[in-house]
Amino acid sequence: MPAMTVISATAVPDHLRGALTRWLLEVTPTLYIGTISARVRTELWNSLTACITDGSAVLAYPAANEQGFTLYTVGPQRRDPLDFDGLTLIAFRRGNSGQGIAKPI
Template identity: 55%
Template sequence: MIVISTTAVPDHVGGALSRWLIEPCPGLFVGTVSARVRDELWSAVSANVGDGMAVLVHPADTEQGFLIRTAGQRRRHVVDFDGLQLIRFAADSLSSGSSSVETSSAIVK
């Protein structure tokens, strides 16, 4: 099973996804397709995402049991930490003001 979530993508992208997957709520596509179809769909989505964004979650032979792929402008970024995919939040680039605070954290073993 794969899950593709889209936000603010062109209408033709959703139309292409709805040929292969169901859309239980706007912008969320779910279905069971082969790896080849999944990769072709993702290539089409990521090439045509425009100003929007898209996230693909699909099964994989990893510790978590899935992989996450992203395309477009997004605040959340997937980072690999010892084989685990974790989400890192980027600083909000739309906020204005001269005082910005950057924080970072590290996981110490």
Template identity: 55%
Template sequence: MTTPALRGALSRWTSEVVAGIFVGSVSARVRDQLWRAVTETVGDGAAVLVHPAPTEQGYSVRTAGTRRRVPEDFDGLTLIRMRAAATAKEMQSRS
């Protein structure tokens, strides 16, 4: 969950297109300052930052938080490792 202070900071520079999803085009300096604020407050949640970068894919991925999925380099491509399909018990507990 985004704190009111963090939501305010993100809203000054980006647009909240869906609750908790912020999109914008900012300088690298502003991007890094916003990401620092996000990583300091994410706690038990999860945050993902995707931004332009001089890579084969044209972007870079950063993650933060205890529930994050860590991007992995695979022969120069950034991939996100997904967990195996959830067990029936896990799916029932989500309902």
């Protein structure tokens, strides 16, 4: 069943931006929103995680959990999502050292 999906992707290759705009609306630079199936969402996320070099991306979509959504990140980020007893909390890093971890869907 299609669900609202939000992707924020910075510093990604042009061909990947083109793939995202085939399925989602680019409402502001780097922010993509649309209603797509889980299969399309998974394929887009796999393409993003395979092509990310200097950039970063965040994926959010509805889920049957306490918060009502699931969040994934890839690439270097200052904010890292952490699981805390089933809730996603955001840990903020002071510096921009380290890499974000891609989490599979």
